Amino acid sequence: MSGPVAGPMEARLGRCLKCDEKVKVKPDRRATGCSGCGLTLVNAPGVEGLAPMVIPRVTREAAWEALLAERGLAGRPGGVTLRSARLLLVPFWRWCDASMQSVSRRGLVVSAADLLSAGLPSITRRRRRLAGLEVESLSRVGDAMGRLTPDEEAALDAEIVDVTEGPDGADPAETLAAGLRDGVGWSLLYYPIWSFRYLADGVQCLHTVDAATGHPVGTARRVRGGVPAMTIAAMVLSAFLAGRPVIGATAALPAFLIGVIAWFVAVRMLKRPR
Amino acid sequence: MHLAASPVLTADDAAVRLHEVLPRGARVAGALWMLPFCRVSARGPVGVTRVDILAASLGDPRLHNVRLPDVDLMPFGEVALPEHRLLPRTADDALIRARARTVKFEAESIDRLIHYPFWRISIAAAGRRSAAWVDAVEGSITVHDLSATAAGPSKTNGVALIAMASAAMAAAEIGLGGATAAVTAAIAAVGLAGGLTLVLAGGVRAGRPVAPPGRRA
Numbered sequence: 001m002s003g004p005v006a007g008p009m010e011a012r013l014g015r016c017l018k019c020d021e022k023v024k025v026k027p028d029r030r031a032t033g034c035s036g037c038g039l040t041l042v043n044a045p046g047v048e049g050l051a052p053m054v055i056p057r058v059t060r061e062a063a064w065e066a067l068l069a070e071r072g073l074a075g076r077p078g079g080v081t082l083r084s085a086r087l088l089l090v091p092f093w094r095w096c097d098a099s100m101q102s103v104s105r106r107g108l109v110v111s112a113a114d115l116l117s118a119g120l121p122s123i124t125r126r127r128r129r130l131a132g133l134e135v136e137s138l139s140r141v142g143d144a145m146g147r148l149t150p151d152e153e154a155a156l157d158a159e160i161v162d163v164t165e166g167p168d169g170a171d172p173a174e175t176l177a178a179g180l181r182d183g184v185g186w187s188l189l190y191y192p193i194w195s196f197r198y199l200a201d202g203v204q205c206l207h208t209v210d211a212a213t214g215h216p217v218g219t220a221r222r223v224r225g226g227v228p229a230m231t232i233a234a235m236v237l238s239a240f241l242a243g244r245p246v247i248g249a250t251a252a253l254p255a256f257l258i259g260v261i262a263w264f265v266a267v268r269m270l271k272r273p274r
Numbered sequence: 275m276h277l278a279a280s281p282v283l284t285a286d287d288a289a290v291r292l293h294e295v296l297p298r299g300a301r302v303a304g305a306l307w308m309l310p311f312c313r314v315s316a317r318g319p320v321g322v323t324r325v326d327i328l329a330a331s332l333g334d335p336r337l338h339n340v341r342l343p344d345v346d347l348m349p350f351g352e353v354a355l356p357e358h359r360l361l362p363r364t365a366d367d368a369l370i371r372a373r374a375r376t377v378k379f380e381a382e383s384i385d386r387l388i389h390y391p392f393w394r395i396s397i398a399a400a401g402r403r404s405a406a407w408v409d410a411v412e413g414s415i416t417v418h419d420l421s422a423t424a425a426g427p428s429k430t431n432g433v434a435l436i437a438m439a440s441a442a443m444a445a446a447e448i449g450l451g452g453a454t455a456a457v458t459a460a461i462a463a464v465g466l467a468g469g470l471t472l473v474l475a476g477g478v479r480a481g482r483p484v485a486p487p488g489r490r491a
Contacts, residue, residue, distance in 0.1 A: 027366075028368070045364040045365070045366065046362060046364040084335055084376075086335065088333055090333065113332070113333065114394075114405070115332070115333040115334070116396070116403060116404060116405035117332075117334045117394075117404070117405040117406060117407060117417065117418070117419065118332075118333045118334040118335075119419065120333070121403060159331055159333075160331060161331050161332065161333045162330050162331045162332065162361065162364050164332070164359075164361065195333065195335070197335060197336075204419075205419075206334070206335075206336075206419055219404070219419070232432075232436070233439070236436060236439060236440065237443075240440070240443045244447060248447060249443075249444040249445075249447040249448045250444075251443075251444075251447075252440040252441065252443050252444035252447075253440070255440050255443070256436055256437060256440035259436035259439075259440065260432075260433055260436055263432040263433065263436060267432065
């Protein structure tokens with residue numbers, strides 16, 4: 001999947017993958033605006049064409065504060081050492097069907113790169129939602145994606161993640177080459193993610209924050225066990241009180257078994273990156 | 275010049291390199307990737323040396339600067355490879371130099387492109403998924419985010435708490451018939467809960483040997 005090779009400062013002619021407009025872009029620029037649809041396009045190395053992006057709306061500092069708050073590390077400056085903070089432009093595939101396009105109905109977006117080792121689980125056809133990540137809702141229409149000004153395009157300092165996964169296991173290069181036929185097909189887009197590498201109490205952590213909304217994503221999200229724990233406690237007490245008039249103190253045994261089963265199910269659900 | 279290294283380790287061998295940090299009951303699966311690295315002559319704190327910089331963008335900064343083991347490198351076309359995924363070089367010279375600078379090296383020349391085999395190990399344990407990278411030649415380079423203790427609520431602690439709560443309710447029920455019986459029952463219940471906890475805790479320990487992929491450890 002190789003794009004045209006340009007000289008050091010020679011602008012190349014690319015094609016907007018959203019509206020098919022021809023766009024000139026310099027090789028050293030990561031983003032440029034499309035004169036046809038007005039969206040901000042990503043100049044990704046190795047990708048034929050220029051894919052649209054959702055613009056970042058959250059600063060590095062705000063994203064870092066949100067991550068510290070989520071992990072319960074806020075107010076402990078001595079115990080946390082930030083090693084690196086990078087803005088990533090992460091690729092995703094969106095299924096487009098012009099006849100069924102809707103502003104309110106949820107569409108299908110899947111990951112075009114596997115960043116699980118970096119703390120960002122993939123979105124697949126089976127697992128369509130990832131808690132904290134708003135890529136589907138913010139890429140539904142152009143207005144939600146936003147637009148960078150020319151100065152912001154020039155100043156954009158982000159790492160563009162390579163497209164390594166095709167939808168449903170297909171070859172990504174073939175999917176990109178196929179493009180849209182009569183408004184139907186898979187379309188590539190980029191979404192901004194803040195990636196933080198830090199030391200917390202001697203443990204190295206690599207976590208991500210949605211750079212459009214500021215919500216921690218994937219493994220960065222703290223496991224919340226308060227409500228499930230209260231629910232399980234209520235189930236155990238209810239089982240005991242229900243069995244007590246019939247079998248007396250022995251009702252503690254079924255109450256215990258019900259509680260353990262419910263607890264195992266809750267732990268499994270809590271640890272899954274939703 | 276475009277060179278490559280031939281993989282030596284299998285996916286099982288690579289997973290064994292992670293056995294100290296894999297959670298109990300983890301399911302692992304490996305996929306072989308050929309990752310592109312640029313071998314760079316660079317000036318650093320101790321003089322001129324060679325640095326290997328990842329020539330692609332995978333989103334994981336820990337892969338950007340690795341010290342590839344000294345192994346026999348062959349022309350790319352001559353290396354026999356099993357089923358694998360080949361990543362092309364997508365990083366330009368400017369990005370290569372910028373990555374070298376992050377580890378305090380100033381690149382003087384970008385000498386060659388090397389495709390090096392890495393196992394990408396997918397790990398699923400207790401409903402949680404993660405991934406790790408292990409080099410497929412010596413297994414000396416491991417990149418992962420695993421720790422010895424699992425994040426989130428502990429099954430053992432939860433079971434122990436539920437056991438003690440149930441035992442306390444039973445003791446209270448029995449205790450209605452007499453204070454001495456209640457105290458005795460409570461002690462027995464706590465002893466039962468404690469014994470249950472010890473039995474369960476004995477089976478929960480990090481560092482279990484890794485079973486072949488697809489089977490529980």
